[in-house]
Amino acid sequence: MTATQDKTKQTTIFTHRLANGMTLVGEPSDSVQSAAITLLVPCGYSADPVDQQGLASVLCDMVLRGAGRRDGRSLINDLEVLGVERGESVGASQTSFSAATIAENLSEMLAIYADIVRRPRLPEDQLSAAKLVCLQEINSIEDEPSQRLMIELRKRTYPEPWGRSSHGSEAGIAIIESSDIQGHWSRYYRPNAAILGVAGSFRWEQLLEQVEALFGDWKASDVPMIVERQSDQSTPHIEYDSNQCHIGIAYPSVPYRDPNYLRAWAAVGILSGGMSSRLFTEVRERRGLCYTVSASLQTQLDRARVLCYAGTSEERAQETLNVTFAELLKLRNGILPEELARLKARIKSGLIMQQESTSSRSGSIAREWYHLGRVRTLDELGKLVDDLTGPMINEYLEAHPPQDFTFATLGPRPLELPCEIS
Amino acid sequence: MKFRSHTLENGLEIVAECNDKAHSVGLGFFIRTGARDETDDVSGVSHFLEHMVFKGTPRRSADDVNREFDELGAHYNAFTSEENTVYYASVLPEYQEPVIDILSDIMRPSLRDEDFNMEKKVIIEEIQMYADQPPFGMDDRIKELHYGHHPLARSVLGTEFTVGELAVDQMRSYFESRYASDNMFVAAAGKVDFDALVKQVESRCGSWKPSLTLRDLPPYESQSSFQCVPRSASTQQYILQLADAPAAEDSRRFAAKLLATMFGDDSGSRLYWELVDPGLVESASLGHYEYQGAGMYFSWLSCAPEDAVENFSRLSELQHIAQEKGFKAEELHQAKSKVKARVVLGSERPRNRLFNVGGNWLQRREYRSVDDDLKAIDAVTLDDIEGVLKEFPINRHTTVTVGPLEKWPT
Numbered sequence: 001m002t003a004t005q006d007k008t009k010q011t012t013i014f015t016h017r018l019a020n021g022m023t024l025v026g027e028p029s030d031s032v033q034s035a036a037i038t039l040l041v042p043c044g045y046s047a048d049p050v051d052q053q054g055l056a057s058v059l060c061d062m063v064l065r066g067a068g069r070r071d072g073r074s075l076i077n078d079l080e081v082l083g084v085e086r087g088e089s090v091g092a093s094q095t096s097f098s099a100a101t102i103a104e105n106l107s108e109m110l111a112i113y114a115d116i117v118r119r120p121r122l123p124e125d126q127l128s129a130a131k132l133v134c135l136q137e138i139n140s141i142e143d144e145p146s147q148r149l150m151i152e153l154r155k156r157t158y159p160e161p162w163g164r165s166s167h168g169s170e171a172g173i174a175i176i177e178s179s180d181i182q183g184h185w186s187r188y189y190r191p192n193a194a195i196l197g198v199a200g201s202f203r204w205e206q207l208l209e210q211v212e213a214l215f216g217d218w219k220a221s222d223v224p225m226i227v228e229r230q231s232d233q234s235t236p237h238i239e240y241d242s243n244q245c246h247i248g249i250a251y252p253s254v255p256y257r258d259p260n261y262l263r264a265w266a267a268v269g270i271l272s273g274g275m276s277s278r279l280f281t282e283v284r285e286r287r288g289l290c291y292t293v294s295a296s297l298q299t300q301l302d303r304a305r306v307l308c309y310a311g312t313s314e315e316r317a318q319e320t321l322n323v324t325f326a327e328l329l330k331l332r333n334g335i336l337p338e339e340l341a342r343l344k345a346r347i348k349s350g351l352i353m354q355q356e357s358t359s360s361r362s363g364s365i366a367r368e369w370y371h372l373g374r375v376r377t378l379d380e381l382g383k384l385v386d387d388l389t390g391p392m393i394n395e396y397l398e399a400h401p402p403q404d405f406t407f408a409t410l411g412p413r414p415l416e417l418p419c420e421i422s
Numbered sequence: 423m424k425f426r427s428h429t430l431e432n433g434l435e436i437v438a439e440c441n442d443k444a445h446s447v448g449l450g451f452f453i454r455t456g457a458r459d460e461t462d463d464v465s466g467v468s469h470f471l472e473h474m475v476f477k478g479t480p481r482r483s484a485d486d487v488n489r490e491f492d493e494l495g496a497h498y499n500a501f502t503s504e505e506n507t508v509y510y511a512s513v514l515p516e517y518q519e520p521v522i523d524i525l526s527d528i529m530r531p532s533l534r535d536e537d538f539n540m541e542k543k544v545i546i547e548e549i550q551m552y553a554d555q556p557p558f559g560m561d562d563r564i565k566e567l568h569y570g571h572h573p574l575a576r577s578v579l580g581t582e583f584t585v586g587e588l589a590v591d592q593m594r595s596y597f598e599s600r601y602a603s604d605n606m607f608v609a610a611a612g613k614v615d616f617d618a619l620v621k622q623v624e625s626r627c628g629s630w631k632p633s634l635t636l637r638d639l640p641p642y643e644s645q646s647s648f649q650c651v652p653r654s655a656s657t658q659q660y661i662l663q664l665a666d667a668p669a670a671e672d673s674r675r676f677a678a679k680l681l682a683t684m685f686g687d688d689s690g691s692r693l694y695w696e697l698v699d700p701g702l703v704e705s706a707s708l709g710h711y712e713y714q715g716a717g718m719y720f721s722w723l724s725c726a727p728e729d730a731v732e733n734f735s736r737l738s739e740l741q742h743i744a745q746e747k748g749f750k751a752e753e754l755h756q757a758k759s760k761v762k763a764r765v766v767l768g769s770e771r772p773r774n775r776l777f778n779v780g781g782n783w784l785q786r787r788e789y790r791s792v793d794d795d796l797k798a799i800d801a802v803t804l805d806d807i808e809g810v811l812k813e814f815p816i817n818r819h820t821t822v823t824v825g826p827l828e829k830w831p832t
Contacts, residue, residue, distance in 0.1 A: 031443050034767050073695065080690045080756050083763025102766055132701020139726060140704045142657035143556050241655040243550040274492035275476070276485070285484060288543035291551055313550050342492040349495030349514050353446050356771045 011355075013365060013375045014204045016211075020220045021192030024211050025365045025375055027199045029355070035200030036100035036358035037110060038366040041117055043188035044093035045168065046161040046226050052176055054134055054168015055184050056090045061130040062122050062181055063189075064088070068115030072126065075112065084109050085359075090166045092300050094370070100359045103201035107210055114214035117189050124178045131173050138167050145246050146292075146311055149410040152238060153248035157305050157406040160231045191218040197366025200358035236407045237414035245317035245411030249308040249325060251402045256299045256371035262384055263396035268297045268306055269343045270335050270393075271327065276342060278327050283310060289320045295328075301371065306402070318415050325405075325418045332401040334394035347385050351378050425789045426616040433604030433632045436623055437789065439779045441772070444612035447518055448776030450510030451529055452607050452784055455600035457504045458573035458713075459637060466580015467588060467596050469502040470545050474593065475509065476500070477537040479527050484537060490524050497773070502578055505637075505713055506784055512773045515613040519622050522608075526626040529601060538590040546586065549579050556724065557660050558653055560824045567649060568664045568820040572642040574716055602633030609780035612772025639715050648821045650830040658704060659730040659825030660723070661737070667710050667717035667814050670785040675712055676798045677806040678814070682710040682719060683757040684749050684807075685740075685816065690756065692740055697723070703733055708816070714785065719816055727826045734823075741817040748808050758799055765795050 016024045048055040065072035079086060079099070086099040097116065101109050141147050154163040196215075198207060240246075253264045272279045272295040283293045290312035297306050308328065312320040354360050355378065368375040376384075407417050427437045456468050478484040491498050491511065498511035498521075509528070513521045553559050562577040569575035579585075608623050610616075644666050668674040686693045686708025693706040703725040711718050725733050768774045769792045782790050790798075823830060 032770055034770060072699070076690050077756060081759045083759045083766075085764065085767060086689075100767055101763055129699065129701045133698070134701075136701060136704035136725070139657055140724065145554055242554045244547070244554050275488035276492040281485070281488070284544060285488070286540075288540040289547075291544055291548040311551055312547060342489065342495075345493055345495030346497075347495075349446070349497070349512075352514060353497070353512060353771075355445055358770070359767075 011377060013377055015369070015375060016208055018191065018212065018216055020216070020218055022194045022196065022215055022218065023369055024208065025195065025197045025369050026202070026204055026207055027361055027365055028202055028204055029199065029358070030201060032201050032358055033103055034100055034358045035103045035106040035198065035202050036362040037098065037113065038197040038362040039097040039113055039117065040094045040195040040366050040370060041097070041189050042093065042193040043095045043184070044091050045164050045166045046092050047188055047223065048161070048164070048168060048172070050161075051172060052180060053164060053172035055172070055176055055180060056095055056188075057134050057166060057168050058130050058173060058176055059181055059184055060088050060090055060095050061133050062126065063116050063120035063185070065126045065130065066121035066123055067112070068119045070115070071121070072123070075116070079109070079112060082109055092162055098359060098363060106200070106202055110210060111214060118215070118218055120185065122178070122181055122185060127176075127178050127181065131176060134167065134173050135170060138170055141167065145240055145242050145244070145410055146309065148238070149246040149248050149408055150307065150309060152410065153250050153307060153406065153408040155231060156233065156236070156408055157250035158231065158303065159228045161226065162228070162300060162303060163231055187221060187223055190221045190223075191215060192220040195366045195369050197362040197369070199361035199365065236409060236417060238408070238410040240410045240412070242411055243313060244311050245314045245409060245413075245415070247310045247312070247317065247321050247324065247415070248408040249328065250305045250406040251328070252404055253297055253304040253306050254400070255302055255304040257301070260396050260400070261299070262388060263393050264304075264400070265297050266340070266343055266388060266393050267331060267335065267397055268295055269347070270339045271295045271331060272308075273343060274346050279308070279324065282327055283320060283323050287319070287323060289316050289323065293324065299371070314412055317411065321415050322418065328402045328405070332397060334397055335390060337390045340388070340390050340393065344385055344388065348382060351382055351385070354378065423791060425791070427789070428620045430603070430624055430628055432628065432630055434623070434627050434630065435607035435783070436610075436620055437607060437779060437783050438610035438614045438616050438619065439775055439789070439791075440614045440616055441612055441775075444772045445514075446512050446772050447515050447610060447612040447614050448510060448512045448772040449518065449521060449525065449608070449610045450508055450776055450780055451525055452609055452780045453507040453601060454505070454605050454637065454784065456502055456506050457576040457578045459505075459600060460576055464588060464592050464596055465577060465584040466545070467593055468507055469578050469580070470541070470585060470588065471593055471597060472500050472502045472507050473541050473545060474533055474538065475528050475531045477534065477541060478532050479530055480532060481527055482524075487524065487528055491521075494521055496521055504574055504576065504578060508780065510773070510776060515615070518615060518619065522619070522622045523626065526623065529606075529627070533590060533594055533597065535590055538593070542585060542588075546582055549582055549585065552579065556656075556658070557662055558656070558824055560651060560660070560662055560822045563649070563651070564662050564664050564820055564822040567647055567822065568644050569642055570645060572640060573638060574642065574713060599633055599635050602635055603627065603630040604632035605635045607783060609776055609783060611775035611779050637714070642716060644820070646818055646820055648830070649823070650827060651822060651824040652826070652828050653824050654826055656825045658724045659727040659823060659827055661721075661730065661734055661821065661823045663721035663819045663821050665719040665814065665816055665819035667719045668712070668810065669715050669717040670712040671714070672717065674806065674810050675710070675717065677802045677810045678710045678717065678719075680754065680757045680761060680799065680802050681749070681807050681810055682708045683761055684753045685744055686721065687757070687760070690760070692744065693737070696736065696740055697733060702729060702736075706737065712785065719814070719819075721819070730823065730825070730827060731831055738817065745811055745815055745817045748811065749804065751804060754802070754804060754807065758802070761799055762796050765792060765799070
């Protein structure tokens with residue numbers, strides 16, 4: 001099947017590296033009315049000082065409290081008058097700013113984002129409000145059992161600092177001072193390793209010119225290497241007063257830039273992608289054990305994990321854990337050709353539908369650059385999917401069987417964790 | 423973009439917004455049935471039935487249904503609300519016929535006993551899941567308090583008890599009366615081959631029978647009250663409010679949406695600047711929701727329990743100020759820009775247009791293009807906003823708060 005090749009419009013992806021190391025990646029399209037940007041700034045939670053976890057998150061809130069000639073209120077109001085839909089998030093290695101609007105407002109929107117990352121006012125009198133906002137987020141997670149469980153699972157499966165919660169900790173946020181914000185911003189908000197992805201209706205030459213003017217004189221800065229260490233192993237169970245018990249299982253996989261990534265991703269897709277996938281079929285459809293069960297491959301630059309989740313009532317939690325775990329082990333025996341055919345169909349229609357959202361395209365091309373240092377068109381990705389075969393995935397699974405599992409549970413009572421059989 | 427429609431002899435309507443430039447097509451069956459059409463003894467049946475629809479037909483097992491959808495690379499799902507049940511799929515245009523084949527087939531499910539009993543467990547898990555999450559079932563409680571015995575107060579999920587007690591025969595008879603050809607329609611958006619669609623639907627659904635089912639639309643008299651529900655296991659305190667607002671068929675709904683954006687959008691609104699930006703609350707928002715014969719403003723505030731009383735009185739004060747003094751021209755301008763951009767950005771995905779086309783048809787049997795909506799938003803004036811405030815005061819509401827507070831301090 002070569003649907004993707006036929007159906008994706010032949011688009012060109014342009015890239016340009018500024019002298020200061022910032023990369024611009026653009027995918028123009030004339031069939032949409034919107035334009036979207038994703039700006040990845042190399043300031044992730046992994047760079048938070050160990051006693052100030054949450055610094056990148058507070059800083060992300062602070063840069064929006066006024067920048068350039070605008071105070072906080074006019075910054076937000078001006079973005080809204082431009083019709084900008086925006087979002088910010090802090091990841092392991094980056095703070096991501098995403099924004100989309102109607103195409104004619106792209107250039108004005110971009111100029112405001114240049115102010116936000118390069119000329120934030122970081123007003124001292126707003127720091128306590130910013131810290132409160134971040135503390136509110138931490139408190140709200142206490143009432144979201146599944147989120148809390150997954151934060152715990154990530155903490156347990158990744159070495160420090162890669163498994164931290166992006167929200168940081170109450171204690172870490174409490175001691176942050178204005179000088180910390182200023183210092184962290186001047187060190188980490190930098191052009192080297194920053195990536196700007198733009199997708200939608202625009203002209204590349206014009207964009208390039210504007211980006212050079214807005215970011216060309218941004219000064220590069222060096223940052224210390226992240227030192228990795230073993231994370232503290234807490235007990236796998238969190239006691240929680242709830243109806244349901246929440247179960248998390250993680251195991252190592254390969255990161256995006258690994259040549260085996262597509263195979264690893266496909267294997268997880270067979271586990272959990274579509275309602276005919278193994279986990280949904282075995283845990284929910286055949287046994288009615290839970291409403292939600294899923295697995296996904298989460299990748300960072302140098303490491304990746306498969307993270308599985310299931311939420312179920314307490315009396316059926318042990319069976320849910322056992323059945324879910326058995327499916328992970330069964331994956332070692334390989335996949336069936338018809339499972340792969342279904343997966344391919346899903347991936348390919350997903351790729352084609354991605355063209356219908358400039359926001360998701362700007363994010364995808366920026367992240368591709370981050371992981372690979374180059375960007376593939378949807379067309380190229382489609383061909384890679386076409387070339388994927390069952391034996392390729394099975395070979396991968398044989399060499400990298402799901403193993404070295406990490407567990408976490410949250411609920412009224414702990415569960416009996418399976419002993420690994422290899 | 424071009425609107426097309428057709429009605430089969432049995433009353434089944436087909437409506438579509440055809441866009442040749444789209445890469446995909448969104449297709450769905452929209453059934454005019456939901457919690458408000460239920461009775462006490464079948465509370466939760468609409469939603470349970472939505473699950474059962476995926477459990478197979480005389481031609482397909484449950485596994486076949488899931489497998490065949492996945493073979494087409496379809497992105498598909500379903501949802502149930504107070505007044506509709508919707509089944510939808512997005513596919514590449516060449517799969518229009520096969521996906522219509524599956525969707526129309528599952529609209530006539532077998533409702534087998536063993537599947538019913540198995541799926542009941544999943545529904546109860548779903549009920550328990552929501553019971554553990556904010557607002558801990560209080561969204562149902564507040565509707566009961568506000569609407570009393572009116573059908574809109576009915577819970578979509580039902581309770582563990584009502585679902586547990588439900589018998590498969592009750593579901594079968596509910597299905598017979600509600601999933602009739604004249605109580606549902608097919609909607610499509612994106613790269614639709616409309617002439618083919620009519621044939622594809624006709625050949626599969628042409629023999630379905632109409633039932634002349636009507637929806638009971640009693641008038642309602644809403645109540646205004648305050649209730650504090652203690653829940654010691656929570657960390658945060660949650661405040662929910664419900665107030666009357668323009669209904670689905672009321673042209674003032676556009677003014678109501680802009681009012682909600684100015685007052686309580688999650689960014690740049692009055693609630694945002696007064697409560698969210700200073701970090702006083704985790705979230706505070708106001709949204710407008712429309713139903714047949716009734717509309718509602720739904721407010722939500724969450725914060726630390728010790729700050730709840732003060733935040734609540736600030737919220738009340740802001741509502742009072744808005745009610746007495748109205749809004750400013752620049753606020754309206756900002757809200758319009760934001761809402762219009764959302765309409766345009768959202769319209770790029772056929773799936774979003776499907777919900778728009780289907781939603782308009784459900785509520786008003788009308789087609790509205792993106793331009794129609796943009797114009798309606800543009801046309802709203804400050805006088806319109808004032809008129810809506812006068813008719814639907816935002817400070818006359820029902821309040822439920824849930825969280826660690828044992829009782830609300832007076």
